[in-house]
Amino acid sequence: MRAAFAAQVALFMGGALAIAYEAHRPGTVQAVPETFSCTVAYVHDGDTFGCTDGKRIGVAGTDARELDGSCLPGHPCPGALPEQATAALGRLIDGQTLSCEASGPPRSRIAAFCRRSDGKDVSCAMLESGTVARWDLNWGAHRCG
Numbered sequence: 704m705r706a707a708f709a710a711q712v713a714l715f716m717g718g719a720l721a722i723a724y725e726a727h728r729p730g731t732v733q734a735v736p737e738t739f740s741c742t743v744a745y746v747h748d749g750d751t752f753g754c755t756d757g758k759r760i761g762v763a764g765t766d767a768r769e770l771d772g773s774c775l776p777g778h779p780c781p782g783a784l785p786e787q788a789t790a791a792l793g794r795l796i797d798g799q800t801l802s803c804e805a806s807g808p809p810r811s812r813i814a815a816f817c818r819r820s821d822g823k824d825v826s827c828a829m830l831e832s833g834t835v836a837r838w839d840l841n842w843g844a845h846r847c848g
Contacts, residue, residue, distance in 0.1 A: 749788020764842035765835040779836035788834035
């Protein structure tokens with residue numbers, strides 16, 4: 704099994720709880736409530752960060768270049784370097800406690816729209832930074848401004 708391959712197993716208990724299994728991180732499961740708080744522990748790249756409680760979050764509706772500078776097949780490919788996107792996300796959320804809303808099924812990370820305590824929308828701010836591309840996957844009816 705490839706390390707990058709992530710299998711998804713969804714269990715529904717009373718229709719209220721989904722649990723995702725990440726094949727590249729054996730033994731890791733994430734309970735995904737519809738809304739949750741995240742105190743940012745680290746920024747992985749321009750569209751992924753981690754919370755102090757162990758959740759791994761993907762900035763919903765956006766896509767950044769991979770750390771090696773590549774773009775995944777079928778994904779939008781922004782012009783900015785991965786280091787630029789990572790730095791922009793870090794400046795935006797480092798040390799912040801975010802209010803997040805899950806968007807779409809969990810995979811290797813939870814796609815979520817998050818807001819800082821001052822109301823700033825992380826997905827919209829990253830798009831405004833020009834370091835990520837809008838990705839309609841998980842965008843839905845989300846609006847900026």
